[in-house]
Amino acid sequence: MTVSPCSVDFFVYNKELYRFLIAVQQKSIKSNSTQIASISLEIDSVDPLVVLDKLTQPNQLNFYWENKGKNEAIAAIDAVAKLQIEGKDRFYKSEEFIKYCLSNIISFGKTEAPFSKPIFFCGFSFFERNCQESYPFSAATVFLPRWQVAVKGERCILVFNTIINAGVNVQRILHILWRKIEILHSLGFYSYHRDCQQPKFSKKSVAQPDKFKHSVLSALKTIQSKNVSKIVLADILDVKSNTTFNLFNSLNNLRHLHPNCYIFSTSNGQGQNFIGASPERLISIHKQQLITDALAGSAPRGKTPAEDAANADRLLNSEKERHEHLLVIDFITQRLSQLGLLPQVLPPRLRQLSNIQHLWTPISAIVPDNVHPLKIVSQLHPTPAVAGAAPDVACTEIRRYESFERGLYAAPLGWVDADGNCEFIVGIRSALIDGDRARLYAGAGIVAGSDPDKELIEVQLKLQALLKALV
Numbered sequence: 477m478t479v480s481p482c483s484v485d486f487f488v489y490n491k492e493l494y495r496f497l498i499a500v501q502q503k504s505i506k507s508n509s510t511q512i513a514s515i516s517l518e519i520d521s522v523d524p525l526v527v528l529d530k531l532t533q534p535n536q537l538n539f540y541w542e543n544k545g546k547n548e549a550i551a552a553i554d555a556v557a558k559l560q561i562e563g564k565d566r567f568y569k570s571e572e573f574i575k576y577c578l579s580n581i582i583s584f585g586k587t588e589a590p591f592s593k594p595i596f597f598c599g600f601s602f603f604e605r606n607c608q609e610s611y612p613f614s615a616a617t618v619f620l621p622r623w624q625v626a627v628k629g630e631r632c633i634l635v636f637n638t639i640i641n642a643g644v645n646v647q648r649i650l651h652i653l654w655r656k657i658e659i660l661h662s663l664g665f666y667s668y669h670r671d672c673q674q675p676k677f678s679k680k681s682v683a684q685p686d687k688f689k690h691s692v693l694s695a696l697k698t699i700q701s702k703n704v705s706k707i708v709l710a711d712i713l714d715v716k717s718n719t720t721f722n723l724f725n726s727l728n729n730l731r732h733l734h735p736n737c738y739i740f741s742t743s744n745g746q747g748q749n750f751i752g753a754s755p756e757r758l759i760s761i762h763k764q765q766l767i768t769d770a771l772a773g774s775a776p777r778g779k780t781p782a783e784d785a786a787n788a789d790r791l792l793n794s795e796k797e798r799h800e801h802l803l804v805i806d807f808i809t810q811r812l813s814q815l816g817l818l819p820q821v822l823p824p825r826l827r828q829l830s831n832i833q834h835l836w837t838p839i840s841a842i843v844p845d846n847v848h849p850l851k852i853v854s855q856l857h858p859t860p861a862v863a864g865a866a867p868d869v870a871c872t873e874i875r876r877y878e879s880f881e882r883g884l885y886a887a888p889l890g891w892v893d894a895d896g897n898c899e900f901i902v903g904i905r906s907a908l909i910d911g912d913r914a915r916l917y918a919g920a921g922i923v924a925g926s927d928p929d930k931e932l933i934e935v936q937l938k939l940q941a942l943l944k945a946l947v
């Protein structure tokens with residue numbers, strides 16, 4: 477049953493909700509502490525991207541997440557609780573923040589439905605601190621949204637989180653909720669048309685290709701002489717458009733162009749957005765079943781089926797690419813074992829995207845109750861897929877070679893719920909959007925045997941895939 481302010485059930489619900497909110501308020505008064513009421517209701521289906529487009533304000537944090545393969549999309553708008561920090565223990569502090577918030581949340585509604593429990597949205601940066609002072613996102617942002625609209629298959633769930641203390645007017649809160657449901661219903665018929673009109677880019681600068689190739693050559697020498705077997709080097713593409721980038725049309729393009737990737741966007745509430753279409757899952761945990769992707773080793777898609785199959789064959793049999801890939805598997809299995817988990821390496825396969833294909837090995841494990849998802853994220857980030865091997869040494873080299881701030885690029889981005897379910901991706905194939913400017917990021921793993929020309933082609937291929945979607 478879905479709820480709407482005009483349905484017959486509305487009055488029953490309204491009464492029940494009123495009683496619930498009054499009870500939460502009484503608890504807040506008794507315990508002299510602020511409580512968070514989390515109300516979940518099934519509503520008529522609406523596209524979460526439309527919700528984000530129509531309901532978000534520029535000064536609010538927001539988060540968008542879509543996985544077409546799993547028939548899932550979530551929009552999270554505005555924050556009732558947030559943490560923005562930096563430093564070595566940012567994952568641990570985020571975990572503590574989430575646990576503290578959860579101890580003050582009281583839920584109402586259909587909590588057995590998908591995405592009906594309070595969810596915390598998280599974005600971390602690649603390094604524990606951003607060196608570039610003007611970089612617009614914190615090294616860690618975690619927030620509990622005020623509004624969350626999620627679609628899973630045919631079902632659409634609204635979660636409304638609201639602060640309750642002695643001073644709030646419960647009637648007014650209910651009025652805000654029903655008004656929002658009315659607006660959401662009015663958005664149900666709205667849909668996007670693909671916007672293929674590329675803007676005119678008045679300025680487009682690839683960080684000089686020669687500089688990138690020079691860095692690859694230099695990294696190869698370091699790999700020969702030092703205790704590091706892989707360094708992932710990234711490059712940027714700065715674009716200035718003649719109009720402001722349209723975030724929602726760009727995301728709509730991304731989900732059509734990359735249906736088998738995770739589509740994501742997060743805003744800092746100050747006008748900047750970090751968006752992308754990532755093929756790489758860092759971890760997902762569903763009912764204690766963890767899956768992580770070892771994804772490294774790349775080849776272009778072919779123009780014909782025969783060329784495509786030949787490229788795939790070459791990739792699967794290339795000693796260099798397999799070595800690059802194995803470093804990631806070894807690291808992930810080691811780190812999971814250190815946490816007391818028993819990783820199972822599943823058979824290797826190909827992850828074929830619209831313009832590129834990767835070697836892909838899913839790894840699974842059962843997560844014990846006492847291991848929080850963010851503990852696993854902190855153990856796994858950064859993997860050799862985006863840093864190198866060993867990651868610590870590789871990170872020092874990355875700072876030496878790359879003259880730009882990685883920020884949220886190649887870093888964990890995702891959500892965690894109250895039951896330890898979560899999904900985090902690695903923020904690759906991504907861009908920072910700021911008005912009429914965009915900075916696109918892409919990288920490639922350098923190992924002994926890497927060819928600077930081929931690595932540059934790989935990076936450019938990845939950048940182009942994203943550039944095509946921006947409008």
Ligand SMILES: C=C(O[C@@H]1C=C(C(=O)O)C=C[C@H]1O)C(=O)O
Pocket residue numbers: 708710756771772773774834861862886904905917918919920921922938
């Ligand atoms: C670093 C990136 O991608 C990573 C590097 C890959 C490679 O070098 O083969 C493949 C997939 C990703 O793990 C990126 O896209 O920016």
